[in-house]
Amino acid sequence: MAAVKQVIVIGAGIIGASMAWHLTRAGAQVTVIAADSAAGGVATPNSFAWINATWGNPEPYFRLRTRAMAEWSRLARDVPGLPLNWCGGLCWDLSAADMEAYTAQHSAWGYGIERVDRAGAARIEPNLTQLPDVALHVAEEGVAEPVAATKALLADAERRGARIISSTVTALVQTGGRxxxxxxxxxxxxxxxxxxxxxxxxxxxxxxxGINLPLETPPGLIVHSRPYEKLLNGLVLAERLHMRQTAEGRI
Incomplete structure (x- = not known):
């Protein structure tokens, strides 16, 4: 009988949590090393968390992203308490020509895009004070609250036998070239x-x-409001900003 594979996952954000959960479920003995608390790094708590297969990519990458959307639905069935919301996205951050091309291309690929007028946009997001003349609505897009999703994945991985330790990695150790x-x-x-x-x-x-990882870290800006009562029903992708409302009410 083959020995159980020992795996260390460095990082306890959404990617590390997903790795740990899937590996533990597959039978590996997993140790997660978290430098901060779970999901307490930089990327995960500041993620916009938009689950989509939207415009700007060739068809093979579109197919990968729709597969990822389906995998999120599968995860929601398998992981207790995974906070997933297929709230839909209302988009008008493209030129008229680009919206037309996006609609024609992605509709042909099977993406459920609906063109809506100002009245239609108001029905979808009645609290917007500035409405577009034309927008695109994709009901199948959604969000997964990133910190809560990470904690749910880690909790279930731990329940399945994973070990989570708080420590700082100082170096990778090599023996015999590996x-x-x-x-x-x-x-x-x-x-x-x-x-x-x-x-x-x-x-x-x-x-x-001695491994060169060509990772760039360009700056980005994300603003969190204080919590509000329910104002947005889904994702809003306007000309100068993208918005969503979190489960705790922040925009």
């Missing part, structure tokens, strides 16, 4: 495989083993 462990602030951890999911810190960790 990665054999991870050196941490709490000592050396041996393993069969290492997966790096540490966001902007991934390049630095990989560099300790």
């Amino acid at each position: 990665i054999s462990g991870v050196d941490t602030s709490h000592g050396l951890l041996a393993t069969d495989e290492v997966l790096i999911a540490a966001g902007v810190g991934s390049a630095g960790i990989a560099a300790t083993a």
Whole structure:
């Protein structure tokens, strides 16, 4: 009988949590190393969390993204408490010509796009004070609250036998030309495989083993309001800003 595979996942954001959950479910013995609390890094709590297969990509990538949408639905069935909301997206952040091309192309690929006028947009999002003359609505788009989703995945992975430790990775350890462990602030951890999911810190960790990870970190701006009562029904992709309302009421 084959020995159980030992896997270390560095990072406890949404990517690391998904890796840990899927590997644990497949029978691996997983250890997750979290530098911060679960989902307490940079990328996950600041994610817009839009689940979509929208415009600007060739058909093979569109198919990958629609497969990912289906996988989110599968995850919601398999993971207790996964906060997934297929709220739909209302879009008018494209030129008229680009909206026409997007609608024709993606409709031919099977994406459920509906063209709506000002009155239709008002029915979908009645609290908007500035409405477009024409917009596109995709009812099948949605969001997964990133921090809550990460915690749900990690909790279920832990229930299935994964171990989650709070520590800082100082280096990858090599034996005989392969990665054999991870050196941490709490000592050396041996393993069969290492997966790096540490966001902007991934390049630095990989560099300790002589691996060049070409990761760029361009700046972005995301603004969180204070919590409000329900104002938005779904995603709003307007000309100068994209908005959604979180489960706790922040826009």
